[in-house]
Amino acid sequence: MTTIMWIVVAILVLNTLGAIITVLREVRDISTTWAWLLVLIFLPVIGFGIYMFAGRGLSAKKVQQIQEQYVAGVDAFLALQKHENNRNRLLPPSDLSPASRELVNLFLNTDQAPVLGNNQLQIYTDGEKKFAALFRDIDAAKSFIYIEYYTIYADQLGHELQRHLVAKAKEGVTIKVLYDAWGSLGATAKFWRPLTDVGGQVETYFSSQHIFTDFRLNYRDHRKVVVIDDAVGYIGGFNVGDQYVSRAPKFGYWRDTHLRVQGDTVQALKVRFLMDWNATVKDDKQIAYSVKPLENTEPSQLNTPIQIVASGPDNHHQQIKFGYTKMISSATESVWIQTPYLVPDDTVFDALTSAALSGIDVRIMVPDMPDHPFIFRATQYYANALTALGVKVYHYQNGFLHAKTMIVDGKIASVGSANLDIRSFKLNFEINAFIYDRQVAGQLRDIFEDDLKKSRLLTMEEINHQSRWLHFKQRFSRLLSPIL
Template structure:
């Protein structure tokens, strides 16, 4: 054996030992453990570089910081819930079905999420419409504007948003911007400097700091929240960038779903934003939660000039700071509660075993389960893993559709045309366990039916994943799907 061969063999042996020690020293579920072992062993040395940025868990200090703010913010949620109960509006009788009652209880127990009624909701499916409305609302702001996005790009749309905020900050409006540094590559200090100079406060979410010593690529701020003057709130799937208004040829039309909310739920969005903001900034820059804020009383509604709807909602956040996967629990509970139909739209279909079994069990129980995914990639491994699970689910009678009119980025779930979820969380392991996500769960048949009608419209631009279509997939494509599926826990 040559010296070179001996050295290589020694490196490989040491790499395997180091891989086993590195992965097993942290408590993980078994699929994730095997996935990381696969990466570290089959990518010697390089795999440890990947693990350094993508495999380490949140530091104990960061977890404590988030949990401390969670406890503080929860006091505001509890105050809201007590007020709602005082007025007997936990759930109106018309929507107080067993499924709705059980789901609301789940979120009260796992996320302290208050059920807030008297909301008007406007749905957006096209980024051009959404941002036209958002920019119009910004121009009307006169007290404060809070914005939180995973992605704010340094491009035409991102610059337009920043410049509008500069105008409002100069006019005395309190402007706060929270973004994810990894998701907003290109929008660095130079991009934000004019806004900060105008008096606004801009922060990268705390998990984005210290790029070498403390950077965790895996844990991203994926939430999308806007709060304007405690009167208007936004939540959904759109980020800020030209591709989200269909200006990128690569993606074509960008199909997403976003909510504009007026009513009591805006308070819950504000508290969630402040929890994220206060977890990021030093203690002396933290904002009070104003726990005396309460949903509008019947008397206030009667005299208000704002004509609100009645849609009850819960704002539910989840993230790696908690072992309770609140949004995933909600998805699974919704699917299990369905008696007629399940309609899911997600750009990334990489479920864990629990979510996978929920879909399959519903289908085998005779529920009409329909799943819509994109027909083009924005991340190659994720796209191939999505294809694998789409093929797999189709074996159980689940109707899978590939959207072909651009890129489908909507994260929506509707059951029985009665209960719906819209937010930032994809139907994948990353959103369930690794990202900081937020969704609105809506107990209103009218809104659920609007989302279902949008699903029907999207079907006109889809290819049904039939057995014949699956058979036409070549061996190389199948290999890429199976290989990507092995990496699912770390994608």
């Protein structure tokens, strides 16, 4: 062989050895391991650049910081609930169905998440209405405003949010904002200066405010949480940006689902924010876990039991995925799901197909347009596969569907930040509200039925007429699904 050939062979051998060593340094499931080996071996040298961007895990130090604040937050919350009735309210209510009680116990065991009653909910599916309500609540704040979003863009809506926060900061209200640098491109220190100059505090979750010094795709803070004065909380799928209020021509109408919460659950949202904030900032900026004790109402007076469940790469339990799987497997009548990304792992895929083949009415609604090309093609692959096994898949056609909801038997529901995809299960920090209330589940079911009028059913005839090239793109994207 020529010298050049020897050099090429040497590079390929070293690249392969480097790929094996790099991937096996961290404990991963088999599918993710093979996906990264595929990238690193078949894209010599370039693959390592991709891995540095999308494959690196969290450092042991960061994981320890998160876990320490998790323990501190849970301990503080439980310690404040000294009244006997309040202690009982941290346990599954006796009137829950057996399936609901099992789900409650799952989250108690994996996330120490208490089920809390005495709540009132408002459901928002329109961005303009959601942010109008949020800005009214911000304007009425007297003590503090805590905000955590994956995306806060420096656009018209982002500046509008900032103006409301600046006004309250000038009145002496404590303002703390936590956001993800990768999800909030453009929201630099300069953008936030009007707020920080009047005393507001702004931090990026475990990262620099500049993406070039935070060159990492995975392990992002995908949560969306707002807590105001121990009185009002928000949780759901809306981020902060013009596209989320339907001002972006690319997406048209933005269809999402968000909850406004009043009652005991606000304290659970507050604890979650404090955990994330304290795990991010230096010691001198940390906040004491001043959680308000629950009201001393009798259990018989409680309504709308809710569990706030968080998951992330700091915990191997994959709590929200376990919750989704448990909900699906416990269904006796129906499972209705809305998700922008349908990239389930084998466990969730098998649960969905098992339910459908058992005669359960399984319906999944996804967007009919892409916002991420590879994920859209992978979603198409799984939509086709699930349709062939009896799941009804609908494509929403009145804009972009970004809602993350699940309704089971019209009795239990989940609303939050977690998509039905591997990234939400394993790679990002997520938060969902699991709701044990027939009335709320019924409202979400009505919303789903209204969305059906703006959707089309995927059929085997349509799948069979898809081109070979489209099928190739779907299958190739599916190969990368563990790392998308």
